Structure formats: C-alpha cells, structure tokens
Amino acid sequence: MVRVRFAPSPTGSLHIGGARTCLFNWLYARAKKGRFVLRIEDTDKLRSKKEYLDEILDSLNWLGLKWDEIYYQGQRFALYREYAEKLLKSGAAYIERSEGNKEAVIFKVNPQKIKIRDLIRGDIEFEAESIKDQVLIKSDGTPTYNFACVVDDATTDITHVIRGDDHISNTPKQVLLYNALGFALPEFAHLPLILGSEGGRLSKRTGATSIGDYRKMGYLAQALVNYLLLLSWSPGSNREIIGIDEAMQIFDIKDVNKTAATFNLDKLNWVNNQYLKKENAQKLADAVIPLLIERQYIREGDFDRNYIVALLKLFQARLARINDFLDWADFFFVEDVQIDPQAQKKHLGADLSREFRMFINRLDGLKEFELQTIETSFREMVKELGIEAKALIHPIRVALTGKTVGPGLFEVIYYLGRERTKQRLMRWVSST
C-alpha cells in the first residue's frame, strides 16, 4: 500500500510551497488508495511554537487535506537514540566530544557513488566525497533533520517520499543512512519549487503569504487548491478549472513537470473569480457578514440577511476576492458616500439639476417600486427629454455609488431604495 507523508516544521505558518507539497502528497495517496501521514518536525525546541502548529493544522483542514495518521518527532527521541546506538555498535558512526563534555553522534561518510532514482527526474548521481560526515544526534541530545527523517520514514513505512526540490541534495545523505540502517529505500519524487514573481524563492516581497492570509483576503479554499494544482501539473485537454475530487482520480506523480513555476497572483484571482461566481450566495454571506460587522457596515444581530444575499448576487460575478465586496458595495452600507474625484469630474461636472429633479419626481410617482417599473420610468423620461440613456445613467451611477463601475444602475436603485436614491440625487440638485 502506498504511504506518503507531509512533514512540516512548526517554526512558521503554512505557505504556498508547503501547501502544494502537501496537496500533491495527499492527491497521490488518494489516487493510489493509500494513506497520507502527517509528521510534525518539532525537534528544534527553540523555534517550534504551538501557535504555528495550530495554524498549520488549521490551514490544512481549511484546504481539505485531511491526514490519516499524525506523528510528532518530539515524542520519538528514544527511537532516534536507539537507531543511533545501532550505528555506533556497527561502527558506522562515532562519538565526538565537544567542550563541556557534551557528546554528539556522527555518521561516517565513506567515498562512493550514490545513485538515486527520482520518479520525476529520473536517475541522479552524487559523489559521496563531497559530503561531509553527518551529525546524527546533536550534543544537546536532539536528532538532526536528516537522521530523524530517515528513521521516521522507514519506521512509519513510507513508500513514497514526495517533497520539494530543495531536498534533492539531502537525498544522497539519507540514502547512506538507509543503507547503514538496513532499511529498504522508498521511492523519491522531488517537486519543482514555486518561485516568487522576481525569481528565486517565494518571499514576503515576492508573494509568499501564509495560507491563513489568503483565507483572510477572501480566497476560497477550492480556488486556491485549484490554482496550486495548475503549478507544475496539468489535468490536460486545456482544462484550467478542476476540483480536487476530480484531480484525485487522474493525478499521478509521474506527470508532474520538472520546471519551477512562478507564482502569479493574477491567475489566482481569475481562478478565485471562477469559483466565486458559481458559489452559493448564502455561503458567501456567511463569510462576508462578519467582515461587514467588523467594518461597522452592519450591526451584529441587527441586519437583513436576505438583503445582503441579494447584494452579493449583484456583485458575485465580478469579485476576485470575497473581500472586494466590502470596497465595491460600500455605498449600500454607508450614507456619506465617497465620490471618486475623477468620476465626479467626468460625469457630474455639468448641472443636471433639472434631469435629477425630474427623475426624483418620477420615482415618487411609482406605485410599485420594482426593478422593471424603475427602468421603464427612466427610459420613458430620457425619451421625452430626447437624450441618450447613458447620458444620464453614468451621472446617476456616480451620484449614487461614487464610482464609475458597479452593477446595473436599475439594480443599484432598486436595492438602495427610493428614499436613499432620492437623497443622494438631491445633493446634486441646486436650490435655485
């Protein structure tokens, strides 16, 4: 049975690169009907933090990457000790004393050729001469990464080690340990790295944001997963939008490419929009309501949920992120609407008092304040005035929303309501 693992260290939050590595492991386990193991590499007691652990677990759950088993290296020190003793006994390792009478266990590296087989890259050869003797157990008693990694992978029966490219040079060191310990080698697969916008590792500057931050910015988990799927893997047949359930059916580690991919926010935004427009507005409301409260656009326990759902439907198709709704739909929640100066100059420069007043009168005269009656009334009016509809539509939109972009004008008027529409138009009507 296939057994794979993802091994984050709780010294920071989960980032794009880690999430992708985890996703591919998870996918491979599901595709092969195997098991997905999570291993927490918390041997560095100083840098490991409970908050990070919680955040990583939380992000993984949010992405839908559930693990079948979980191990903590911090609880397995006795095991590493045991295997270190074994190597000491067989003469493969030796003890080095440092000042303070502290002891470290060091693995002797003998010159030889080390060939590793990689499922993605084929065979890679290394010369052991370029590898120094390896510390197994540090003088503080904790195991080193490479040693703990090998002991854990072997003793938890990991069949496929799928990890980032940056571990390629660790692999020969680990192979040496597998051999010395008498463990069978797993299959290796090294995923290409995800690069930042300016080349090189993803960093804060170049777009490395934690998964939790993407969540806060209003990205959907399925969209983020879908985007990650598109980096270094492709479902084929020119498809861009694919869900994790479907990917699970056709994913194979052999199909992953070798080339590093650059993270591109524009495309993530596009993918997110694809999901957003199909998402149930009720669910979007669940996400957006707390944000509206936080921004004091609505008060907790005192708002009309159906109204918010209706507004969401108006904007849904245009949103790149859920949070864009807050800025784009602000005029529905705020009375003192900020008018974009450019928009004002362009559409409200001329005096439209007469037209606005006429429209206000017409709105007052409507027995039924409905989408259809509003539009009909407006169209009749411009016809009577002998002007183009857009000559008035744009100024009215700016007066009502402060923006030149937004949903259709009649929807805006309908959901703003008769009174608020009149008030906002009145501001542009001169008293003389």
Place this chain on the structure above:
RNA sequence: GACCCCGUCGUCUAGCCUGGUCCAGGACAAGAGCUUUUCAAGCUCUCGGCACGGGUUCAAAUCCCGUCGGGGUCACCA
C-alpha cells in the same frame, strides 16, 4: 566557488518518453472591439514562445553534445 536540478509566449502550461499530424494548442495578463448602462463580468479578435550554437536524420520543440541563462544545496535549521 563546488555539487545538483531546470530551460516552450511576460506568467502557468499542452506537445517531448514512442521525431513527421506543430509555419507549436490552451489559460492568465496586455491591447482592440462588441455588450440599446459602466466594468472589475461576458463574447470576439490581436499581440506574443520552442534560450543559443553545433550535430544525428529525408524530417527535430521532440534525440545527442556544447554554450549561455535561471534555480537549489553546501549548518550540531528543518
């Protein structure tokens, strides 16, 4: 620097293994247009690439070699 990996439009990719169907297909971005109402949605179109040089071959994005370019690793961090 040493060792290792990689190199198809600006970006993500299909094609490469099993050479001809590829004067290289799709997506994002950009530009243009359409949408009796905007665009940040939708539709249509345009721009743009096999890193370079040598082979092998009737034929190369696909195979081989070299160059150049990018990235990774060289810790008692993981």
